[in-house]
Amino acid sequence: MDIEHVRSRFKKHFNDEVGSVYASPGRINLIGEHTDYNGGFVFPGAIDKGMVAEIKVNGTDKVRAYSIDLKDYVEFGLNEEDAPKASWARYIFGVCREIIKRGGKIQGFDTAFAGDVPLGAGMSSSAALESTFAFALNDMFNLGIDKFELAKIGQATEHNYCGVNCGIMDQFASVFGKEGSLIRLDCRSLEYKYFPFKPVGYKLVLLDSVVKHELASSAYNKRRQSCETAAAAIRNNNHPEVEFLRDATMDMLKEVKDQISAEDYMRAEYVIEEVQRVLDVCDALERGDYETVGQKMYETHHGMSKLYEVSCEELDYLNDIAKKCGVTGSRVMGGGFGGCTINLVKDELHDAFIKEAFASYKEKFGHEPKLYEVVISDGARKLA
Template sequence: MTGERAGNRAAEAFAARFGGLPEGVWAAPGRVNVIGEHTDYNGGHVLPVALPHTTRAAVSRRDDGRLVLRSLQHPDDDADVAVADLEPGTPSGWAGYAAGVVHQVAGSAPGGLSVLVDGDVPAGAGLSSSAALECAVALALRDVLDLHLGPGDLVDVARRAENDFAGAPTGILDQSASVLCTEGHALFLDTRDRSSEQVPFDLAAAGLALLVLDSGTTHHHAASGYGDRRRECEEAAARLGVGLLREVPDVAALDALADGTPEGERLHRRARHVVTEDARVLQVVGALRSGADPRSIGPLLTEGHASLRDDFEVSVPLLDACVEAAVAAGAHGVRMVGGGFGGSAIALVEADAVDAVTAAVADRFAREGAPAPRSFVAVPSAGARRLR
C-alpha cells in the first residue's frame, strides 16, 4: 500500500470513528536487523534496515482530557482513559504502547487526544511492530503538540514507553531503526555513544534478496525470557568488572566467568554471544563499506544464528528448521531476527531463488506439522514520516 493510500485509509477510518478528519497521519516502519542481536542493551553495534511495512497513526487533540485509542487491527479493543490517569499497565495490550508515549508527554496534552491506528507490520514476528506503533505516535505528538523533539528525543520517548509503561526491557535498536533508517541503506548504530552511519545496502543491484520468513511462533518481549537474558548479561558484566559487555576486549577475557558452576557456564555462554555478535556486526559493515560481494556476509549471518541458538538460547525449533531448510536450499546465510522465543528469520538468497527457498522452508514446516511461513522480500525503506 502506497503512503498516500495508507494515509487516506487511516484518515477515513478516523473520521468514521471520531466524526471528523484528523489533524494529520504519521507512519513509522517495522525493521529487520541484518546482524547485531541482543547487543544494543550491552552497548554494542547493530545494523538494521527499515521495512516498507508501517504502522500509521491518525491523531487529533480533544478538549475533554481523555485519551481514546482505536486500532483497525483490534476493532473490539478500544481504550478510553483520562490522560491524568495513565499509569504503567493502564491501558494494557496493544494500546499500552501508544498510551506509554502519551504518558511521556502527558503534561503537554491535558486536553486529551484521539488516536486511530492502522498498520501492516506483522505482530509478534520479531519485526518491531511495537516500536513502529510507538514511533508513529511519538512523531504525531511532536507535530500536533508542537514539541521540540529531535530524532534522538523521539527514540528516547518511544523506548521509555516500551520499557517503563509496557514493561518490555528492550534496548534502543528497534526505535532507532524506526526513526533513523533511510531508504536503500542499513543503519550502522553504535548504541553506546549513539553515533550512526547510513551504509548503502542495495542487494538487488547484486542480484540478491533479503527474504523474511515468519515462523508463525509469536513472541512477546514483556512476557518472554528477554528480560532474563538482559539480567544475565548485566550479571556477567558485573562479574567481569565492566559496565557493559561491549567493554570486554575479546572472547578470552570471558574465561573468568567459566568457573565450573552451572550459573557461571551459563553466564559465559551469554557473554560469548554478545562479544562475538558485536564482532560479526563490525565484519559485516567492513565488507559492505569495502564494496565486497554481499554474498560474503552470508556465513556471518548463519554463524550468528548458531550463537543465538546455542549460547544465548533464544531460538525455537521452527526457527532452527527454517534456517536448516533455507541453507539446504542454497541460501547464502540465514538467521533468526529479533529478541527470540519465536518470530522470523532472514535469508540472504539469490533474487531468482526466492520462490525455491520459500517452497523448501514451507515443505520443511509441513513435515514439522506447521503451516507455511508468511514471507516477503525486505526492501530497505524510509524511517518515520508524516503522510498527510
C-alpha cells in the same frame, strides 16, 4: 500501508473531519543480537511495513481513539489517573503522558490508525505505534522535541505503561530509519552511523516459524546474568577497563575460563564474537560485499543456537533449509525461542527456496511458516 483506508475510517468515526496523517515503520535487525545489554552494537533498519494514523485536535481534553484493525474505540483523559484499560490504547496514552512529563503541552485529539506490521513476528509493531504518535504530537503541537527524545519517549512508554523493559533499538530504528540504509547504533554511547544497504540482485525475506516458546523471559534474565558474571570476572582479572563484554576480547575471556562456569563462558563467547560480527558486516557493506554479510548471518545463527542457546527446533530447521537451498545468509532474528528467520536470498533462488521451505516445514511441523518480504525504508514521517 493504506492511507485511504485509514482516512475513510477516520471520516466515518469522526464525522467527516479531515486530520493530518502520520506513519512510522516496524524494523528488522540484520545482525547484532543480545549485544544491546552488553554495551555493544545493533544494526537495525526500518521496513516498508508499519503504522498509519490520522489525527486531528478536537478542542477537548480527551483523546478519542479508534483501532481500525481491532475495531475497538476508547476515550481517555490526559492525566495519570485516566489510563485506559485496553492494552493498545495504553501505548497512545503512555506517549501522551511521557510528552507531558517532559513539559510538552498537548490537547485532546481524535485518531484512527491501522498497521501492516505482523504482530508477534519480531518486527516491533508496538514501537511503530509509539513512534507514530510521538512524531505526530511533536509535529502538531510544535513541541521542538529532537528525534532521540522521541525514541526515548517510546521506550519510556513501554517501561512505564506497558510493562516491557525494552532497550532503545526498536524505537530508534522506527524514528531514524532511512531508505536504502541500515543504522549501526552503539548501545553504550548512543552514537549511530548509516551504512548503505542496497542488495541489488537479492531479496530480504522473513520466514515466521509461527511458534513462540514460553521460556523467553526467564531465559533472557539468566543469559543477561551470565554475561554480567563473565564481564565481572574479566574486570577483576587485571582488566579494569572492561565495563561490558563489548570491551572484552576472546583472549581476556580465555584467561578467566577456570573462574566461571562452562555455561557463562559459552554465553560470553557468543557475545564477544557477535560484537565483532556487526563491525565485520558494516565493513562488508561499505565494499558492497553481500556474500560476507551472508556468511556472518550464518555464524550468528550458529552462535545463538549452540553457544547462547536461544534458538529452537523450528528456527534451526528453517536455517538448515536456507543452507541447503544455497541462500546467501540466514539467522534467527530477535531474542529467540520462536519468531522469524531473516534471509538474504539471491533473486534467482528465491522462488525455489520459498517453495522448499513451505513444503518441508509443513511436512515436519504440520503447518506452514509465514512469509514476509521486506524492503529497507524511511522512518517516522508526515504523509498528508
